[in-house]
Amino acid sequence: MEAPTVFICLFIVCLSVFGLSIATDTLSSGQSMKDGETLVSSGQIFELGFFSPGNSQNRYFGMWYKITPETVVWVANRDNPLTDSHGFLTFSHDGDLALVNQSKSVVWSSNMSRVLKNPVAQLLDTGNLVLRESTGLNSDVYTWQSFDHPSDTLLPGMKLGWDLKTGLERRLTSWKSMDDPSPGDYTCRLNIHGLPQVELVSLRSSKKYRSGPWNGIQFSGASVGSTAATTSVFFYGENEIFFVYEPRKGEFIARVLTMNHSGLLQYYVASQRSNAWNIMYSVPNDPCEAYSTCGANSICRISRAPICDCLKGYVPKSPEEWDLLIWSGGCTRRTPVNCSKGEGFLKLEKVKLPDLLEFWLNKNISLKECEAECLKKCSCTAYANSDVREGGSGCLLWFGSLIDIKEYEENDYGQTLYIRLPKSELDFLHNSDKKRRMVIAASISAIAALFLLAIVYFHQIWHCRIKRKGSKIKEEDVNLPLFDLATIFKATNGFSENNLIGAGGFGPVYKGNLFTGQEVAVKRLSRNSGQGLEEFMNETILIAKLQHRNLVGLLGCCMEREERILVYEYMQNKSLDYFIFGLISRPFI
Numbered sequence: 114m115e116a117p118t119v120f121i122c123l124f125i126v127c128l129s130v131f132g133l134s135i136a137t138d139t140l141s142s143g144q145s146m147k148d149g150e151t152l153v154s155s156g157q158i159f160e161l162g163f164f165s166p167g168n169s170q171n172r173y174f175g176m177w178y179k180i181t182p183e184t185v186v187w188v189a190n191r192d193n194p195l196t197d198s199h200g201f202l203t204f205s206h207d208g209d210l211a212l213v214n215q216s217k218s219v220v221w222s223s224n225m226s227r228v229l230k231n232p233v234a235q236l237l238d239t240g241n242l243v244l245r246e247s248t249g250l251n252s253d254v255y256t257w258q259s260f261d262h263p264s265d266t267l268l269p270g271m272k273l274g275w276d277l278k279t280g281l282e283r284r285l286t287s288w289k290s291m292d293d294p295s296p297g298d299y300t301c302r303l304n305i306h307g308l309p310q311v312e313l314v315s316l317r318s319s320k321k322y323r324s325g326p327w328n329g330i331q332f333s334g335a336s337v338g339s340t341a342a343t344t345s346v347f348f349y350g351e352n353e354i355f356f357v358y359e360p361r362k363g364e365f366i367a368r369v370l371t372m373n374h375s376g377l378l379q380y381y382v383a384s385q386r387s388n389a390w391n392i393m394y395s396v397p398n399d400p401c402e403a404y405s406t407c408g409a410n411s412i413c414r415i416s417r418a419p420i421c422d423c424l425k426g427y428v429p430k431s432p433e434e435w436d437l438l439i440w441s442g443g444c445t446r447r448t449p450v451n452c453s454k455g456e457g458f459l460k461l462e463k464v465k466l467p468d469l470l471e472f473w474l475n476k477n478i479s480l481k482e483c484e485a486e487c488l489k490k491c492s493c494t495a496y497a498n499s500d501v502r503e504g505g506s507g508c509l510l511w512f513g514s515l516i517d518i519k520e521y522e523e524n525d526y527g528q529t530l531y532i533r534l535p536k537s538e539l540d541f542l543h544n545s546d547k548k549r550r551m552v553i554a555a556s557i558s559a560i561a562a563l564f565l566l567a568i569v570y571f572h573q574i575w576h577c578r579i580k581r582k583g584s585k586i587k588e589e590d591v592n593l594p595l596f597d598l599a600t601i602f603k604a605t606n607g608f609s610e611n612n613l614i615g616a617g618g619f620g621p622v623y624k625g626n627l628f629t630g631q632e633v634a635v636k637r638l639s640r641n642s643g644q645g646l647e648e649f650m651n652e653t654i655l656i657a658k659l660q661h662r663n664l665v666g667l668l669g670c671c672m673e674r675e676e677r678i679l680v681y682e683y684m685q686n687k688s689l690d691y692f693i694f695g696l697i698s699r700p701f702i
């Protein structure tokens with residue numbers, strides 16, 4: 114009985130003595146740090162010191178997670194490695210932090226514009242290394258912070274974007290390789306030319322991905338929402354334009370975005386219990402997300418086969434290549450437009466707006482005036498509202514080719530675009546529309562009759578049978594058990610706050626217990642998402658298809674009263690992380 118107690122006491126004493134010798138989060142003027150010494154943030158989250166990445170022999174000064182030292186989040190001397198372990202960090206005479214090599218040459222410096230009399234450097238629990246005056250009135254003002262100089266990782270609280278007053282741009286740049294943190298080929302930045310959009314750019318081969326322009330609520334190709342670990346916020350002000358993930362209290366920590374050296378933007382999450390990082394999503398993660406997969410004047414739809422289609426009124430530039438699924442040539446007009454009478458527009462809904470290459474922006478005019486502006490200019494090919502809030506306002510005009518349009522199935526994404534067509538194309542569409550409407554009317558009567566018959570036959574079977582015909586691909590058929598609302602209400606304690614485990618654009622996710630004892634996750638689609646029965650079914654099919662990707666088992670659904678609910682198996686441990694994030698519409702890009 115006593116031996117273990119003594120042992121535990123000794124252990125604790127050892128720990129605290131050992132801990133005291135290293136666990137300091139500040140470096141004061143007059144002090145310096147040698148290779149081998151580290152600073153640790155007060156909550157033991159981040160550590161700052163010297164390291165060698167991968168198989169490299171070089172020494173770098175940087176920051177990593179205390180629990181996973183191989184996860185480096187910031188590097189000071191990216192371009193200028195130390196070749197031995199005799200480097201040290203110290204303060205220069207004007208208060209800058211300076212990394213110095215053996216022959217006393219400065220290899221990196223914080224290079225502030227202000228001079229500090231009595232500087233102190235502190236490593237905060239957010240992963241921010243800050244420089245400030247150690248005492249006095251201004252001791253809470255950061256004269257320099259590592260958050261203003263990101264490497265390849267965006268941490269919660271760190272801004273991606275611009276300080277327009279100082280001209281400071283905060284962007285992510287990939288490492289060259291696992292062994293080399295010097296700036297690599299890929300950057301992730303906020304482009305603020307026209308309307309802001311997040312872009313992933315390769316220095317060698319231009320754009321890889323873009324989020325679509327900011328439309329007042331979200332980027333037209335990416336929603337801004339919450340996960341269990343972060344809430345994403347976009348700030349669009351006169352002096353600052355930036356994107357930030359605010360951390361949320363709870364079980365999860367996020368490394369948010371890493372600009373991977375292989376060209377992927379990755380969102381990582383760890384549960385505080387497991388200390389293992391999971392990639393929640395990567396961008397671009399499908400061919401339609403990759404920049405301009407289908408070439409000019411085309412539209413990409415991930416659920417179609419083939420995924421690329423010319424816009425209405427356009428035909429493949431090279432039909433032979435198009436047939437071979439080589440899309441880079443894009444599409445060209447079937448009939449040219451020349452500002453003649455009768456030209457008009459076709460409405461495309463839920464699309465990522467084309468890239469802002471040649472465009473005109475006026476935030477003051479209405480959609481009607483916008484259309485008139487586009488008609489006036491012969492080279493105008495499309496228009497859209499620049500802001501979708503309060504019914505829409507402002508005007509974006511595109512000239513020339515329309516690049517990188519993607520259509521979404523989910524309601525959370527995309528916005529309405531109007532593309533210009535000559536009279537002949539519009540007449541053609543109008544006529545085929547009429548025919549289609551007659552066919553639809555006839556089919557609806559037939560379907561209604563069949564449906565009544567089916568109800569008579571199968572009324573005792575509690576299943577929601579969902580059937581949809583894809584345009585060209587095979588028919589999908591999903592057969593899901595139907596839960597009644599009372600069961601779900603009981604399982605989640607009446608959708609109690611205590612059962613809430615996450616929330617996204619689609620609505621909240623609750624943990625629940627069925628009367629059988631089975632643990633479930635209940636995704637309650639938000640009522641104000643405006644999702645109709647058809648969209649709900651489409652999404653259900655989509656998720657059922659995702660099961661192939663071993664995401665989460667979909668147990669059933671509920672469509673009672675106004676409610677649209679999906680019920681999943683609740684999985685413990687590692688898959689829990691996947692589950693929460695996998696289900697929720699991606700918070701951003």
Ligand SMILES: *[C@@H]1O[C@H](CO)[C@@H](O)[C@H](O)[C@H]1NC(C)=O
Pocket residue numbers: 196214215216217218219220
């Ligand atoms: C220190 O850095 C300077 C300038 O970068 C370089 O010329 C010198 O060789 C370095 N000394 C050592 C010992 O690495």
Ligand SMILES: *[C@@H]1O[C@H](CO)[C@@H](O)[C@H](O)[C@H]1NC(C)=O
Pocket residue numbers: 222224226
């Ligand atoms: C330090 O900053 C100044 C401008 O503030 C710049 O001109 C200079 O090149 C910088 N020096 C280094 C070493 O980055």
Ligand SMILES: *[C@@H]1O[C@H](CO)[C@@H](O)[C@H](O)[C@H]1NC(C)=O
Pocket residue numbers: 288371373374375
């Ligand atoms: C880049 O992605 C690859 C594959 O997902 C991974 O092995 C590697 O660790 C990533 N690199 C960084 C710096 O995150």
Ligand SMILES: *[C@@H]1O[C@H](CO)[C@@H](O)[C@H](O)[C@H]1NC(C)=O
Pocket residue numbers: 448449450451453535
């Ligand atoms: C404009 O195009 C239409 C058909 O596309 C054609 O009938 C008409 O002659 C053209 N007008 C001019 C001025 O080129």
Ligand SMILES: *[C@@H]1O[C@H](CO)[C@@H](O)[C@H](O)[C@H]1NC(C)=O
Pocket residue numbers: 475476477
């Ligand atoms: C839009 O309106 C504001 C105020 O009503 C005005 O200051 C601004 O110049 C206008 N911008 C354009 C492009 O007309």
